[in-house]
Amino acid sequence: MAVKVAFIGSGGIANSHLNALKKVPDTQIVGLCDVDEAKLAAKQKEFGGDIFTDPDRMLATTKPDTVYICLPPFAHGAAEMACIKHKVPFIVEKPLTNDMALARKVAAGVKKAGIMAATAYMTRYRRSVARARELLLNDPPALAYGGWIGGFPGKHPWLFDKKLSGGQMLEQTTHTVDLLRYLCGEVVEVFSYKADPKFVKEAQGFKADCASTVAMQLKSGGVANIMNAWVCRAGGGVFLTLLSPNYKVEFSGWEQSVKITHAGGTHTEEVKGEQNIFEIEDAAWINAVKTGKADGVKSSYEDGVRSLAVSLAANESMDTGKAVKVKA
Incomplete structure (x- = not known):
């Protein structure tokens, strides 16, 4: 049926x-x-x-x-x-x-x-992410850095108005924030800087941050930095690198392909990201609805709220110039 x-x-x-x-x-x-x-x-x-x-x-x-x-x-x-x-x-x-x-x-x-209620963080369903999570579970990263860098802002009915979209830190970089949480655990505190809007003064109607960087303290004891922007006509990119005692894990691209270098550089793994990730994610959700069992759902609504809390805390820090505790 x-x-x-x-x-x-x-x-x-x-x-x-x-x-x-x-x-x-x-x-x-x-x-x-x-x-x-x-x-x-x-x-x-x-x-x-x-x-x-x-x-x-x-x-x-x-x-x-x-x-x-x-x-x-x-x-x-x-x-x-x-x-x-x-x-x-x-x-x-x-x-x-x-x-x-x-x-x-x-x-x-x-x-x-x-x-049942879920958040559609598609990246969690990728093979590359599953492999990285398997390795890092018992070897947590001490340092992570990454970002979601968009191009120069253009015309859009709501995206480039921070009051409506939450800005880049919330709108697109939320994928990177969620991936960080999924692989490294909870973020407890953030401190943000935002760039001067002069860099995008030619962008008509632009009402968001053109670039920002966010320092994060992790519950594990590790630290992270997440960058994001709508600023560069030459393009940008999506990336996240995680460094643990035994692994260097490098994600790149919207498809989140990964290169994993093992201790000593003697062994590397590469896993390409899937192009049909929406089909994979949606199949998992439909199966959960059919069976009434959420085992295959990678992010509940409640879990998604915790990723939201990180981005909103970062936005608050940008506005106040102070460190902000993350409270979901």
């Missing part, structure tokens, strides 16, 4: 999941919800399902088995609370929100309702 799936939000990231779900057996799109009715009509032609502009009405009408929430950071709240009200398992695309109080409220609601 097919798993009935509904979507709240029909933008670019929703497309990635909708296309991936075409390749996941026994799934059926029953509902699409968005404020943009023209966009919904186009999506309906391609993927099917009934269209709605109200999440609560969609859930009451279509009665899905699960919901994908694919919204901008500032637009969360009503979607999650509707799922909790109807007791429908849901998965939320990162970042969960730009509001820590709301994330805590949703997490509490999920727990009270007794439903």
